[in-house]
Amino acid sequence: MIDQIIPLEEYERRRRNTPRFRRINTNDLMAKQFDPIRWIVPDYLPEGFSVLAGRQKLGKTWLALDVALAVATGGMAMGAIRVDVGDVLYLDLENGERRVQRRIETLYPDPRTRPDLSRLEFATETIPLDKGLIEALDDWRLSVPNPRLVVIDVLQRIKPPGRSTRNAYEQDYTAWSPLQRWATEHGIAVLGLHHTRKGGADDPLESLSGSNGLSACADTTLVLDRNGNGTTLYVRGRDVDEKESALDFSDGLWTLKGDASKLRVSGERQAVLDALLDAGEPMSPSDLAAILGLPNGTIRKRLFDMAKAGDIVREDRGRYRHPDTPSNISNVGNVPAKAHENQGLTVSGGGNIGGNVTDNAKGGNIDKSLNYNDFSINVTNVTKVTGD
Incomplete structure (x- = not known):
């Protein structure tokens, strides 16, 4: 079908009565000066x-x-x-x-x-x-x-x-x-x-x-x-x-505390620190998860991040302790002297590393490692004595 040809005057009349956008060229828009946000x-x-x-x-x-x-x-x-x-x-x-x-x-x-x-x-x-x-x-x-x-x-x-x-x-x-x-x-x-x-x-x-x-x-x-x-x-x-802020309300006064997410993370980490400090000894992720009521995966990631940041200390066998809690080795104290059941070793100096050990066997000097309560003690300067 061929479009109908209309006279120029009719076209202009229709154009004047047709709604039109008030357009602006992008270059003109970018050249405009606007007041800053109030x-x-x-x-x-x-x-x-x-x-x-x-x-x-x-x-x-x-x-x-x-x-x-x-x-x-x-x-x-x-x-x-x-x-x-x-x-x-x-x-x-x-x-x-x-x-x-x-x-x-x-x-x-x-x-x-x-x-x-x-x-x-x-x-x-x-x-x-x-x-x-x-x-x-x-x-x-x-x-x-x-x-x-x-x-x-x-x-x-x-x-x-x-x-x-x-x-x-x-x-x-x-x-x-x-x-x-x-x-x-x-x-x-x-x-x-x-x-x-x-x-x-x-x-x-x-x-x-x-x-x-x-x-x-x-x-x-x-x-x-x-x-x-x-x-x-x-x-x-x-x-x-977009933001979420923490607030305090007391006696009609509102007080802005800061970024809610950062304070929330700080509170979550503080809960871990409090639990470790109360325990007074290294704890496993499973034990902490049970105390804090958190999924095991969540507490493991939090412990990893805190240990990496230096907030807590990672001990042996995947346990963690509060930085103010002494390590296991320093907590051993003086181990009572006793004879080793297999080697016939007697220990003086308790749990102190480098204590003197006497072996009731024949021969010269030897070096041994003595494990006591899962702690490794390096033994040197062992004196051999004669006897059966």
Whole structure:
């Protein structure tokens, strides 16, 4: 079939009415100058829309308040990271003014030493995203000299109702997109608090309550969790390197301890050292595996790595000891003098290497090795005596 030929004027008219991409040449793109990423908490919280998720009563609000206070005062976030000062809006939609006051008093009990907190403002009105929240945020942005951070505690309170024509993923992604666009456009961090589902997930981002639409829309996701290894803060995002950090929580204060994986390895090695020190003698991998409740293969690799690093000492027959525990040879002590059953040897000097041995046989000088309790003693300067 031959394509229909249309007049040039008609072609141009159709072309003007057809949606077109606004394209950019790669060379032009590479020549552009962009502002650097604006970090609210360096390496953890950049500009854009971020989600802080965790189980109930785990301390999410305390952590968000920690960050908000640090930014408002130009202090230290999580007791370890210096942040730039700026204006903060905290939308507390669950606790109310009285509880907020008590929490700040917990952190700063003495009014005389309390820093200036005027750059941190609170609001408790719930304005859904589809009922003017963006406009209200813009009003705050224009009213302060240096807007840096908005905290929304919790996101569920501002989520608009869904539509029956959309699935759960579409509902969540569509709901949070305006917030993400506003934060990105103005270089402000919006930190929304959210819950994780019961039972967790292999991937921390999949542990967020609801669909994956929220974590897909968010620029950064932070997951606060606690297990047998302690409390951790997992971070993943478009502008932040993936990391998992260990945290301590005490009296309302969060303290950053460092890389969780390194501390976890350190704790695992410390368990081996403690077990060896308690034993006071060399132990086999099987014995250590039973004490620590670990698979035999796991403990063997750990022992090999620790011995290679000089953390522990490998003894004979594949056993290991704590470096503060004396070796087997030095623990033998003085062996009581006794006659050797086969050679008629008597030992003086006990287990000390190089002790004097007398052989009740005829002849001149001989060299022998005497094994006593699996320890080898080199015997020299043996004196022959006459007799039957």
